[in-house]
Amino acid sequence: GAVVSQHPSRVICKSGTSVKIECRSLDFQATTMFWYRQFPKQSLMLMATSNEGSKATYEQGVEKDKFLINHASLTLSTLTVTSAHPEDSSFYICSAQDRGHSPLHFGNGTRLTVT
Protein backbone atom coordinates (compact mmCIF):
# COMPACT_ATOMS: atom_id res chain seq x y z
CA GLY A 1 0.00 0.00 0.00
CA ALA A 2 0.81 3.71 0.14
CA VAL A 3 1.86 4.11 -3.47
CA VAL A 4 2.57 7.51 -4.95
CA SER A 5 2.79 7.81 -8.72
CA GLN A 6 4.71 10.69 -10.27
CA HIS A 7 4.75 11.52 -13.97
CA PRO A 8 6.65 12.09 -16.11
CA SER A 9 9.81 10.42 -14.82
CA ARG A 10 11.98 12.36 -17.21
CA VAL A 11 11.36 15.43 -19.34
CA ILE A 12 13.50 17.56 -21.60
CA CYS A 13 12.15 20.92 -22.62
CA LYS A 14 13.35 24.08 -24.27
CA SER A 15 14.06 27.25 -22.37
CA GLY A 16 10.96 29.39 -22.00
CA THR A 17 8.44 26.57 -22.09
CA SER A 18 6.35 25.28 -19.19
CA VAL A 19 6.36 21.77 -17.76
CA LYS A 20 3.69 20.11 -15.64
CA ILE A 21 4.49 17.30 -13.22
CA GLU A 22 1.73 15.17 -11.71
CA CYS A 23 1.74 13.44 -8.35
CA ARG A 24 -1.00 10.96 -7.48
CA SER A 25 -1.64 8.92 -4.36
CA LEU A 26 -3.00 5.66 -5.72
CA ASP A 27 -4.36 3.84 -2.68
CA PHE A 28 -4.82 6.48 -0.01
CA GLN A 29 -6.09 9.99 0.41
CA ALA A 30 -3.29 12.48 0.82
CA THR A 31 -4.22 15.31 3.13
CA THR A 32 -0.89 16.94 2.44
CA MET A 33 1.55 16.75 -0.43
CA PHE A 34 5.05 18.11 -0.52
CA TRP A 35 7.26 19.11 -3.42
CA TYR A 36 11.05 18.87 -3.23
CA ARG A 37 13.92 19.72 -5.51
CA GLN A 38 17.27 18.00 -5.34
CA PHE A 39 20.45 18.95 -7.17
CA PRO A 40 23.17 16.32 -7.71
CA LYS A 41 24.86 15.23 -4.49
CA GLN A 42 22.84 17.73 -2.47
CA SER A 43 20.14 17.28 0.12
CA LEU A 44 16.40 17.44 -0.43
CA MET A 45 15.12 20.97 -0.55
CA LEU A 46 11.46 21.48 0.34
CA MET A 47 9.83 23.81 -2.14
CA ALA A 48 6.22 23.89 -0.98
CA THR A 49 3.51 22.20 1.01
CA SER A 50 0.06 21.78 -0.43
CA ASN A 51 -3.25 20.81 1.12
CA GLU A 52 -6.27 19.82 -0.90
CA GLY A 53 -8.42 22.77 -1.85
CA SER A 54 -6.18 25.46 -0.46
CA LYS A 55 -3.25 27.49 -1.67
CA ALA A 56 0.20 26.00 -1.37
CA THR A 57 2.63 27.25 1.23
CA TYR A 58 5.98 28.03 -0.35
CA GLU A 59 9.33 27.92 1.40
CA GLN A 60 11.39 31.05 1.59
CA GLY A 61 13.17 31.79 -1.64
CA VAL A 62 10.87 29.71 -3.85
CA GLU A 63 9.08 31.79 -6.46
CA LYS A 64 5.38 30.99 -6.29
CA ASP A 65 4.72 32.50 -9.72
CA LYS A 66 7.34 30.29 -11.27
CA PHE A 67 6.46 27.05 -9.52
CA LEU A 68 2.68 26.76 -9.64
CA ILE A 69 1.18 24.11 -7.40
CA ASN A 70 -2.40 22.90 -7.62
CA HIS A 71 -3.77 20.34 -5.17
CA ALA A 72 -7.13 19.76 -6.82
CA SER A 73 -8.17 16.63 -4.97
CA LEU A 74 -7.12 14.35 -2.14
CA THR A 75 -5.23 12.19 -4.62
CA LEU A 76 -3.69 14.65 -7.08
CA SER A 77 -1.24 17.52 -6.90
CA THR A 78 0.53 19.13 -9.82
CA LEU A 79 3.65 21.26 -10.07
CA THR A 80 4.04 23.46 -13.12
CA VAL A 81 7.44 24.97 -13.82
CA THR A 82 6.63 28.06 -15.85
CA SER A 83 9.02 29.64 -18.33
CA ALA A 84 11.68 27.09 -17.49
CA HIS A 85 15.35 28.00 -17.74
CA PRO A 86 18.47 25.82 -17.65
CA GLU A 87 18.99 26.63 -13.95
CA ASP A 88 15.64 24.94 -13.24
CA SER A 89 17.11 21.64 -14.38
CA SER A 90 16.92 19.38 -11.36
CA PHE A 91 15.32 16.30 -9.82
CA TYR A 92 11.80 17.14 -8.61
CA ILE A 93 10.21 14.79 -6.10
CA CYS A 94 6.73 14.78 -4.59
CA SER A 95 5.63 13.09 -1.41
CA ALA A 96 2.24 12.51 0.16
CA GLN A 97 1.02 12.08 3.70
CA ASP A 98 -2.33 10.67 4.78
CA ARG A 99 -2.41 12.36 8.18
CA GLY A 100 -0.27 14.55 10.35
CA HIS A 101 2.98 13.19 11.75
CA SER A 102 2.74 10.07 9.59
CA PRO A 103 5.49 8.87 7.21
CA LEU A 104 5.94 10.47 3.82
CA HIS A 105 5.41 8.34 0.75
CA PHE A 106 7.53 9.51 -2.16
CA GLY A 107 6.95 9.45 -5.88
CA ASN A 108 9.75 8.21 -8.10
CA GLY A 109 10.78 11.74 -9.03
CA THR A 110 10.96 13.70 -12.27
CA ARG A 111 14.28 14.56 -13.82
CA LEU A 112 13.86 17.88 -15.64
CA THR A 113 16.40 19.04 -18.17
CA VAL A 114 15.95 22.48 -19.70
CA THR A 115 17.99 23.11 -22.85
Added chain:
Amino acid sequence: QKEVEQNSGPLSVPEGAIASLNCTYSDRGSQSFFWYRQYSGKSPELIMFIYSNGDKEDGRFTAQLNKASQYVSLLIRDSQPSDSATYLCAADAGKSTFGDGTTLTVKP
Protein backbone atom coordinates in the same frame (compact mmCIF):
# COMPACT_ATOMS: atom_id res chain seq x y z
CA GLN B 1 22.09 25.27 13.96
CA LYS B 2 20.22 22.99 11.61
CA GLU B 3 16.94 21.58 12.84
CA VAL B 4 18.02 18.03 12.04
CA GLU B 5 21.69 17.11 12.00
CA GLN B 6 23.19 13.84 10.93
CA ASN B 7 26.68 12.55 11.52
CA SER B 8 28.85 13.61 8.67
CA GLY B 9 29.85 10.88 6.29
CA PRO B 10 30.70 9.16 4.31
CA LEU B 11 30.52 6.03 6.43
CA SER B 12 32.17 2.86 5.22
CA VAL B 13 31.75 -0.57 6.82
CA PRO B 14 32.70 -4.06 5.72
CA GLU B 15 30.04 -6.51 4.68
CA GLY B 16 28.50 -8.21 7.68
CA ALA B 17 29.34 -5.42 10.13
CA ILE B 18 26.95 -3.16 12.01
CA ALA B 19 26.42 0.29 10.55
CA SER B 20 25.43 3.00 13.01
CA LEU B 21 23.78 6.18 11.77
CA ASN B 22 23.05 9.05 14.14
CA CYS B 23 20.79 12.06 14.12
CA THR B 24 19.93 14.89 16.49
CA TYR B 25 17.00 17.27 16.27
CA SER B 26 16.39 20.67 17.81
CA ASP B 27 12.57 20.98 17.93
CA ARG B 28 11.29 19.39 21.15
CA GLY B 29 7.81 19.49 19.63
CA SER B 30 8.81 16.74 17.20
CA GLN B 31 6.47 13.83 17.61
CA SER B 32 7.54 11.33 14.98
CA PHE B 33 10.85 10.33 13.52
CA PHE B 34 11.73 8.61 10.29
CA TRP B 35 14.62 7.05 8.47
CA TYR B 36 14.58 7.02 4.69
CA ARG B 37 17.02 5.39 2.31
CA GLN B 38 17.89 7.06 -0.98
CA TYR B 39 19.84 5.28 -3.67
CA SER B 40 21.80 7.44 -6.08
CA GLY B 41 19.49 8.96 -8.69
CA LYS B 42 16.34 7.66 -6.99
CA SER B 43 13.79 9.14 -4.64
CA PRO B 44 13.78 8.35 -0.90
CA GLU B 45 11.99 5.32 0.50
CA LEU B 46 10.83 4.78 4.07
CA ILE B 47 12.93 2.37 6.13
CA MET B 48 11.74 2.89 9.68
CA PHE B 49 9.57 5.15 11.77
CA ILE B 50 9.52 5.55 15.54
CA TYR B 51 7.28 7.57 17.82
CA SER B 52 8.19 6.45 21.35
CA ASN B 53 11.38 6.37 23.36
CA GLY B 54 13.31 3.14 23.12
CA ASP B 55 14.15 0.70 20.38
CA LYS B 56 12.13 -0.51 17.44
CA GLU B 57 13.35 -3.46 15.41
CA ASP B 58 12.41 -4.50 11.89
CA GLY B 59 14.52 -7.26 10.42
CA ARG B 60 18.14 -6.09 10.25
CA PHE B 61 17.17 -2.51 11.13
CA THR B 62 16.79 -1.04 14.61
CA ALA B 63 15.72 2.52 15.24
CA GLN B 64 16.45 4.08 18.61
CA LEU B 65 14.85 7.21 20.02
CA ASN B 66 15.83 9.23 23.07
CA LYS B 67 13.62 12.30 23.35
CA ALA B 68 15.42 13.64 26.43
CA SER B 69 18.66 13.76 24.45
CA GLN B 70 16.85 14.64 21.19
CA TYR B 71 18.66 11.80 19.53
CA VAL B 72 17.64 9.23 16.95
CA SER B 73 19.75 6.46 15.54
CA LEU B 74 19.53 3.67 13.02
CA LEU B 75 21.49 0.45 13.34
CA ILE B 76 21.87 -1.85 10.37
CA ARG B 77 23.03 -5.33 11.34
CA ASP B 78 24.76 -7.72 8.96
CA SER B 79 25.29 -4.89 6.47
CA GLN B 80 25.09 -5.84 2.82
CA PRO B 81 26.48 -4.08 -0.27
CA SER B 82 22.86 -3.42 -1.24
CA ASP B 83 22.56 -1.23 1.86
CA SER B 84 24.98 1.24 0.27
CA ALA B 85 22.93 4.43 -0.05
CA THR B 86 22.31 7.79 1.56
CA TYR B 87 20.23 7.60 4.73
CA LEU B 88 18.02 10.53 5.61
CA CYS B 89 16.77 11.24 9.11
CA ALA B 90 13.56 13.26 9.48
CA ALA B 91 11.75 14.73 12.48
CA ASP B 92 8.11 15.78 12.27
CA ALA B 93 6.83 18.64 14.42
CA GLY B 94 4.01 19.47 12.05
CA LYS B 95 5.92 18.72 8.90
CA SER B 96 8.96 16.56 8.29
CA THR B 97 12.33 18.27 8.42
CA PHE B 98 15.18 16.32 6.87
CA GLY B 99 18.82 16.12 7.71
CA ASP B 100 21.39 16.34 4.94
CA GLY B 101 21.88 12.59 4.94
CA THR B 102 24.73 10.20 5.66
CA THR B 103 26.16 8.21 2.79
CA LEU B 104 26.88 4.60 3.70
CA THR B 105 29.13 2.31 1.69
CA VAL B 106 29.23 -1.38 2.52
CA LYS B 107 32.35 -2.99 1.10
CA PRO B 108 32.24 -6.65 0.06
